[in-house]
Amino acid sequence: MTEFDAAGAAVQAALDAGARYADARVMSRRYEGMSARNGEVEDLTQSEESGLGVRALVGSSWGFAAVPDLTDAAARDAGARAAAIAKASALVPGPAADLLPVDVRTGSWGNPVQIDALSVPLSDKGDLLVAVTSTMREHGADIALASYEIWDTRKWFVSSEGHRIDQHLRECGAGMNSTAIGEHETQRRSYPGIRGQFGTSGWELVEQIDLPGNAARIAEESRALLTAPQCPAGETTLILGGEQMALQIHESVGHAVELDRILGWEAAFAGTSWLDLSRLGSLRFGSELMTITADPTLPGALGSFGYDDEGTPAAPHDIVRDGVWTGVLAGRDSATVAGLPYAGAVRADGYARLPMVRMTNVGLLPGTDSLEDMIAATDEGVYMDTNRSWSIDDRRLNFQFGCEIGWEVTRGRRGRMLRNPTYTGISPRFWGAMDMLGNPAEWVFWGTPNCGKGQPGQIGHTGHPSVPARFTGVRVGVTG
Amino acid sequence: MSAALAAAVLELVRAAAPDAEAEVRVAETTLALTRFANSFVHQNVTDTGTRVRLRMHLDGRTATGSTNGTDTDSLGRLVASTIAAARLLPPDQGWPGLTPPGPTATAGNWDDATADAPPEVRARIVRDFVAAAGGLETAGFCRTHAERLAYANTAGQEVAAAYTSAAADGIARLAAGPGGVRADGVARQAATAVGELDGAALGTIAAAKARAGADPVDLPPGRYEVVLEPSAVADVLTLLGMYGFNGRAVTEGRSFLVPGTAQFDPAVTVDDDATDPAAIGPGFDAEGTPKGPTPLVTAGLSGGPVHDRRTAAEAGTESTGHAIPGGERFGAMPENLFLRPGPGGTVDDLVAGVERGLLVSDLWYTRVLDPKTLVVTGLTRNGVWLIEDGQIRRAVSNLRFTQSYADALGPGNVAGVGSVPAGVPVSWDLGAVSTPPLRLASWNMTGGAAG
Numbered sequence: 002m003t004e005f006d007a008a009g010a011a012v013q014a015a016l017d018a019g020a021r022y023a024d025a026r027v028m029s030r031r032y033e034g035m036s037a038r039n040g041e042v043e044d045l046t047q048s049e050e051s052g053l054g055v056r057a058l059v060g061s062s063w064g065f066a067a068v069p070d071l072t073d074a075a076a077r078d079a080g081a082r083a084a085a086i087a088k089a090s091a092l093v094p095g096p097a098a099d100l101l102p103v104d105v106r107t108g109s110w111g112n113p114v115q116i117d118a119l120s121v122p123l124s125d126k127g128d129l130l131v132a133v134t135s136t137m138r139e140h141g142a143d144i145a146l147a148s149y150e151i152w153d154t155r156k157w158f159v160s161s162e163g164h165r166i167d168q169h170l171r172e173c174g175a176g177m178n179s180t181a182i183g184e185h186e187t188q189r190r191s192y193p194g195i196r197g198q199f200g201t202s203g204w205e206l207v208e209q210i211d212l213p214g215n216a217a218r219i220a221e222e223s224r225a226l227l228t229a230p231q232c233p234a235g236e237t238t239l240i241l242g243g244e245q246m247a248l249q250i251h252e253s254v255g256h257a258v259e260l261d262r263i264l265g266w267e268a269a270f271a272g273t274s275w276l277d278l279s280r281l282g283s284l285r286f287g288s289e290l291m292t293i294t295a296d297p298t299l300p301g302a303l304g305s306f307g308y309d310d311e312g313t314p315a316a317p318h319d320i321v322r323d324g325v326w327t328g329v330l331a332g333r334d335s336a337t338v339a340g341l342p343y344a345g346a347v348r349a350d351g352y353a354r355l356p357m358v359r360m361t362n363v364g365l366l367p368g369t370d371s372l373e374d375m376i377a378a379t380d381e382g383v384y385m386d387t388n389r390s391w392s393i394d395d396r397r398l399n400f401q402f403g404c405e406i407g408w409e410v411t412r413g414r415r416g417r418m419l420r421n422p423t424y425t426g427i428s429p430r431f432w433g434a435m436d437m438l439g440n441p442a443e444w445v446f447w448g449t450p451n452c453g454k455g456q457p458g459q460i461g462h463t464g465h466p467s468v469p470a471r472f473t474g475v476r477v478g479v480t481g
Numbered sequence: 482m483s484a485a486l487a488a489a490v491l492e493l494v495r496a497a498a499p500d501a502e503a504e505v506r507v508a509e510t511t512l513a514l515t516r517f518a519n520s521f522v523h524q525n526v527t528d529t530g531t532r533v534r535l536r537m538h539l540d541g542r543t544a545t546g547s548t549n550g551t552d553t554d555s556l557g558r559l560v561a562s563t564i565a566a567a568r569l570l571p572p573d574q575g576w577p578g579l580t581p582p583g584p585t586a587t588a589g590n591w592d593d594a595t596a597d598a599p600p601e602v603r604a605r606i607v608r609d610f611v612a613a614a615g616g617l618e619t620a621g622f623c624r625t626h627a628e629r630l631a632y633a634n635t636a637g638q639e640v641a642a643a644y645t646s647a648a649a650d651g652i653a654r655l656a657a658g659p660g661g662v663r664a665d666g667v668a669r670q671a672a673t674a675v676g677e678l679d680g681a682a683l684g685t686i687a688a689a690k691a692r693a694g695a696d697p698v699d700l701p702p703g704r705y706e707v708v709l710e711p712s713a714v715a716d717v718l719t720l721l722g723m724y725g726f727n728g729r730a731v732t733e734g735r736s737f738l739v740p741g742t743a744q745f746d747p748a749v750t751v752d753d754d755a756t757d758p759a760a761i762g763p764g765f766d767a768e769g770t771p772k773g774p775t776p777l778v779t780a781g782l783s784g785g786p787v788h789d790r791r792t793a794a795e796a797g798t799e800s801t802g803h804a805i806p807g808g809e810r811f812g813a814m815p816e817n818l819f820l821r822p823g824p825g826g827t828v829d830d831l832v833a834g835v836e837r838g839l840l841v842s843d844l845w846y847t848r849v850l851d852p853k854t855l856v857v858t859g860l861t862r863n864g865v866w867l868i869e870d871g872q873i874r875r876a877v878s879n880l881r882f883t884q885s886y887a888d889a890l891g892p893g894n895v896a897g898v899g900s901v902p903a904g905v906p907v908s909w910d911l912g913a914v915s916t917p918p919l920r921l922a923s924w925n926m927t928g929g930a931a932g
Contacts, residue, residue, distance in 0.1 A: 036810050042571050044809040047562055048547040049555075052530065064600070067528035069549045086525045089600030093608045095521030123569040131571055144733055148810070182734040186851045266518045268665075269620035269652045353528040390848040392858045394879065396662075399928070401858045401881060403850050423850070423858075425881070425928060456622050457514055457526070479883055479927050480856070 004029075005167075007076040008159035011055040014080030016161055020057035020087065022100060023080065024160035026310060027053045027071060028352035033119060036148035037130035039138055045123065052352035057083035061098040062090035067353035100333040101344050103313055105162050110307020111169035112300075114203030118151040118173040121204045129212065133177050136216035141224035142179035145216075148197070149175035149207060150450065152462075156310070164312035172303060172462060174199025174448055175207045179220040181227050188226035188420060190219035190405055194244040195388045199448030199462070200301045222406060225418060232383060232407050232422035234478030239424055240375045240471045242386030243439065245404055246365065247447035247465035253428045254286075254293055255363040255463065257397035258320050259346075260331040260339055262358075271454050272395025275428065276326065278339055284326040287432025290368055293321040295330055295346065296466075297361035303448030304362040304464030306348070311356060313345035320363060324433075332358050350459035357455050362446065364466025368438025372469040375437045382410040383477055385422045401425040401479060424477045431472060439468025483507040483531070483631035484641050486551060490535060491633055493560040501564070502538040502579050504634035506767060506806065507531065511596065511627045515603035517651070518620040520611050525600060534767075534806065537563050543573040545809075577790035579636040580769040580800070587756045587764030587772075589630075589644030592674035596627035596645050606649055606680035613684030614653040617691055621651025624906075625675050632769040640771070642763035647675035648906035648913070652863060653687035658696055664876065666690025667842055667863035669712060671904035671913035673761060690842065690864050697876040699929050700867065706838030706896070707924040708831045708868065714820060715905040715914035716844040716859075717886050718751065722815040724852045725887060726777050728788035728803075729812030732796045735852050737887045740783050744887065746895035747781040748823055753803070753815035759904060760817040761913050765802060772802035777815065781892060789813040820916040823898025831897045831920040833871040839924070840866045840873060844882075855887045858927070881928040889921055896920040 008025035015023035029051035036044045052069040053076055064086030066079045130147040137145035151173040158166045176197015180189045191197075192215045200206050241249065261267055262274045276284065296317035297305050308314055311333050320328045331339065332347035335358060349356040376384060390403035407422030408415045444466055452461040487505040494503040509531045516524040533556065534547040544566035548559045594602075603623040611619050624647065631641040650669035657663050668686035670678055709717070730736040738744070755764050755772040765771050768790050776784040788796065789804030792812050803813035825831050832840055839861075847859030860881050867874045888894065899917030906913050 038810075041574055043573075043575075044545065045543070045566055045570055046545045046547070046807065046809075047566060049558075050532075050547075050549040052549065054528075062522065063525060065524070065526040067526070067530070069530045069551075082527065086527060086600045089604045090515070090522040090525040092601065092604040093517060093520075093522040093611055095519065095523060123566055124571075127569070127571050144735075146810075180735070182853070185853065187735055187853045264519075265618075265620065266523055268518055268654065269622070269650065269667075353530060355524055355526050357524075390850045390858065392846045392848045392860070392881075394860045394881075395845060395862055399860065399879075399881060401883070401928070403858075421850070456516055456524075456624075457512060479858075480850075 002071065002073055004071065004157035005159060005165060007053055007071040008157055010073050010076040011053055011080035012159050012161050014077035015055055015057040015084045018081045018084035020059050020084045022058040022161050023055060025053055025055040026349065026352060027157040029155045030351060031119065031153040034148065034150040035126055035130060036146065037134045039145050040131055040135040042127050042131060050351065053079060054349065054352045055080050055083045057087045059084055059087035060091055061095060062087045064090060065355045098334055099337050101336045103333065105164055106308065106312050106314060107165040109167050112171060112201040112305060114171050116204040118204040119153055133212045133216040137179045137220040140217040140220035141181060142220040143182045144180040147177035147212065149173065158312055160312055166308050166312055168307050170201060170306060171203060172199060172201050173204060173206060174450065175212060177212055177216065179223040181223040183227040188223050189389065190223040191387055192219045194447060196450060199303045199450045200446065201303060201305045202301050226406060226420045229418040229420040232419040232478045236474055236476050238379050238382030238471065238473050239475040239477060240379065240382060240384040240410065241469060243443060243445050243467045243469050244447060245386050245388050246467040246470055248388040248391055248402065250364055250465050250467055251449055251463065252391055252393045253397055253400055255360040258329045259358045260329040260335040263329065264335055264338055270456055275396040275398040282327060285324055286321045286326040286429055287324045288435045289324045290435055290438045291321050291324045291432055292366045293363060294366060295320050295361050295363050299362045299446055299464065302362040302446035302464035303450065303462045304360060309345050310348045311344060316345060318343060330358050330360060348461065350461060354459045359461040360452065360463040362464035362466060365468060367441045367444045367468045369440055370437040371440050371443060375469060375471040376410055376415055377413045378437065379410045380412055383419065383422060384408045384410050384415060398428050421480065422477065423479045424475050425479050426475055434472045434474055435470050436473055437471035439470060443468045483509050483629050486533060487631045487633040490533060490556055490560065491635060493556060494537065497560055498539055498564050502635055504536050504579055504769060506534045507631045509629045513598065513603065514622055514624045515600065515607055516622045517607050520619045522604060522607060533559060535559055535563050537567050538576050539564060539567040541572040542567045542570045543576055544570060575791055575794065577794040579634045580638045582637040583771055585640040585642060585764040585771055589642035589763050590673040591643045592645045595625050595647050595675040598625040598675050602675060606678050609680030610651050610684035613681040614688040617653040617655060617688050619651055619653050623649045630763050632765060634769060638769045640765045640769055644762055645673055646761040647672050647678055649678045649680060649683055650906055651683060651687055653691040655691040655695055664691050664694030665863045666694060669906055671906035694864050694876040697878040699878045700880065702926050702928050704923045704925055706835055707921050708828060708835060708840045709919045709921065710828060710842050711903040711916045711918055712905050713841045713844045714916045714919050716847055717889065718818045718820055718914055718916060720847060720849065720857060720886055722818055724849060724855055726785040726787055726815055727812045728786040728792040728796060730852060731786040732792060737853055737855055738783055738786055740785060742783055743781050743892060744783045745778045745781040745890050746892050748895040748898045749778050749781055749890050750821040751778040752776045752819055753787065753817050754819055755817045757817065757819060759915055762816055767804040767806040770800045770802040770804065775801050787813045787815050816912050818914045822900045822902050822917045825897035825899045825920065827899065827901065828918045831899060831918055832868050832873060834897060834920065835868045835871060838868045839877065840868055854885050856883060856885045858883045878929060880926040882925055883927040884925045889924065894922045896922050
């Protein structure tokens with residue numbers, strides 16, 4: 002029995018049990034992750050899982066069931082159970098539900114890789130992590146950590162409308178950090194970002210980010226931060242590096258434009274959104290420099306795919322254009338409720354989880370300035386980079402973010418290193434104060450491999466193209 | 482089945498690598514969750530499965546593998562790939578050895594009705610919640626969970642447990658006022674059996690709190706005396722457990738904790754206790770070590786920390802039975818936290834003693850700025866009210882805070898510990914925290930919802 006056969010059996014069983022629509026995903030995922038600490042490998046985990054998840058729409062109510070078995074009997078049982086669960090959902094019924102009409106698709110997709118990450122010898126990977134953590138220890142780290150992660154995922158999707166799609170996603174990434182421990186606090190420096198850098202890529206990504214070439218620097222910076230002056234409190238001009246901008250986009254734009262949040266479907270947990278659909282197309286989200294797209298077709302970015310988990314082909318569209326809110330992230334059901342003509346942003350974290358609205362590659366289109374231009378153009382301000390902490394309210398409006406490192410900017414020059422830099426703001430006010438934006442040479446597709454959402458919890462992989470940017474009148478230096 | 486599966490994997494290991502030290506953990510899980518929003522069920526899921534995890538130490542090297550396949554081929558592949566991986570890795574100098582034989586601290590709490598709960602049971606609890614909210618918009622979830630666990634290793638340790646849990650958690654939402662912001666009220670309950678969940682009672686509480694949240698006023702930043710409801714206290718305890726009482730963090734100097742010193746108010750007593758009748762989960766950890774009661778704070782005196790075998794060896798002590806699956810990088814964590822009740826009575830009783838302060842329902846999106854000081858930023862959520870002269874005067878708009886959780890419970894800072902504990906479901910996981918409400922002398926609000 003093929004994976005398509007199993008998915009088809011589950012769909013048919015759901016229809017036989019009364020569903021008017023059903024879809025099923027067979028997913029098989031291999032994972033490998035290794036970490037080293039202070040010059041020794043501390044953990045290697047390899048895992049594999051496969052199974053089938055089936056979704057059934059009975060009337061206007063949904064049900065979902067997942068099983069690890071791919072036998073015909075197990076698949077049919079899952080399909081029947083999904084329909085039975087949907088009928089139970091109707092005990093607390095909602096408004097009429099339907100799916101956005103789409104072209105039925107059959108197809109295959111896989112992202113290209115140059116070096117299959119799972120085929121790189123474990124000894125080579127271990128040697129890399131041991132070497133960089135040893136280097137960090139030699140240059141001042143009290144705790145030196147390095148790790149990589151690899152995901153190899155295959156999906157087979159079948160719907161009662163006739164979809165039949167298979168995909169093969171290969172993702173990987175790596176990162177490292179150095180922690181220096183002082184008497185009263187700790188300081189950390191990470192590279193390339195707080196969790197590393199990840200993409201739909203082979204091991205070539207890990208080679209490109211050059212961990213060995215940066216290990217000594219971040220260790221020395223973490224040590225230096227212990228005695229650096231505290232970031233002053235006040236209102237000032239803020240320059241953010243590209244990695245922190247990726248976090249800023251993810252938290253204050255990406256989640257805010259998820260249509261399930263806007264419709265209230267996440268109200269009790271992840272939260273809602275300050276955005277009101279009646280103002281889609283007219284609301285000013287930020288300055289005219291701000292153009293953000295959701296583009297799952299970007300080669301190598303972590304949020305890329307060929308089709309989402311409802312079978313909608315990947316396609317880019319605007320989220321914010323010249324500062325005006327123009328788009329959302331949607332699925333076929335939420336798009337119908339909102340009266341929007343597009344979906345394509347629904348994914349599931351493994352076979353056992355319900356597909357839901359997730360970010361794809363939500364990111365800024367670059368501007369014309371450079372980081373050096375921004376510093377040179379700033380009379381007084383602070384430059385911060387590399388996320389350390391992040392907190393934002395349940396409407397994605399009020400945020401306070403902390404970075405690992407900052408520098409004074411005075412009369413157009415980068416000055417002293419600053420420790421514990423934080424900044425806070427209200428999303429549209431903050432984005433409205435963006436007055437300089439990095440250029441295409443500084444455009445990086447940052448990957449976030451740990452986006453949490455949903456109940457039961459799901460971990461999403463998202464991408465965030467970003468560049469450095471400058472903001473005026475920002476409150477910095479909030480401390481406890 | 483789980484014990485037999487664990488034994489079968491060990492047999493495969495012994496046949497392929499007789500000198501290997503190996504441990505196997507098998508978890509058979511059924512998880513069902515009914516989710517509602519805009520007052521109707523919009524997501525309703527169930528999944529069943531088995532996870533087999535094998536950790537092996539071979540020729541001085543350590544590797545871990547896992548699979549959700551239970552057929553012969555899958556298990557054979559798991560053993561072969563883990564052996565192959567172990568042989569390619571650098572030596573593991575810190576291998577702490579396997580847990581020796583010993584009995585489990587508890588066989589767990591099992592309830593057939595929870596394990597077998599059909600979707601109609603959860604839907605009815607949701608229906609009761611929605612109906613009790615009296616027309617207010619509602620959202621939340623009802624969850625049932627059952628797990629049969631078996632652990633076995635080549636040192637002879639064999640333990641098994643079966644446990645269930647259930648939770649209901651929801652908000653009622655008052656329509657937006659002039660400022661365009663809704664007032665949400667929350668109620669939640671965690672239990673070992675679904676029959677204990679009362680959707681109507683929870684819906685009634687959530688609706689009353691939402692209505693009491695109408696017309697909030699903005700307050701300026703500053704330090705406020707606070708009464709934290711159990712859900713808010715649970716957040717404080719959880720982060721204290723993750724960062725403060727984490728044995729690895731203590732050994733490395735990343736925690737504020739100095740065991741044996743008076744770092745907390747004398748009114749505070751916290752322990753981690755998998756044997757408590759209200760505890761959710763097994764009586765042994767991911768390494769098969771029994772989980773006995775572990776005092777963390779006793780009348781203000783710091784205890785702990787908690788350890789797995791590796792962090793215990795690094796610290797020159799014994800494991801406390803707090804290894805978490807996949808937690809090799811982060812270290813050990815307490816998973817059954819209990820803040821023991823005090824003489825403070827109800828939330829209303831605690832409020833009655835406050836001259837001017839705030840009553841806080843939830844702390845939301847809390848993130849640690851520095852693990853050593855345990856300074857945390859986050860926001861209030863689902864209801865915050867101004868207290869004056871022992872009375873709740875009016876609703877307040879949400880506030881952002883930046884506060885050291887360790888200092889918040891420090892000597893002289895706890896003005897009251899409530900008498901009635903509540904089981905608070907952990908929002909991102911399947912566990913729960915048991916805690917009464919707390920009255921704290923000072924909480925650092927650093928901004929309003931408007932900035």
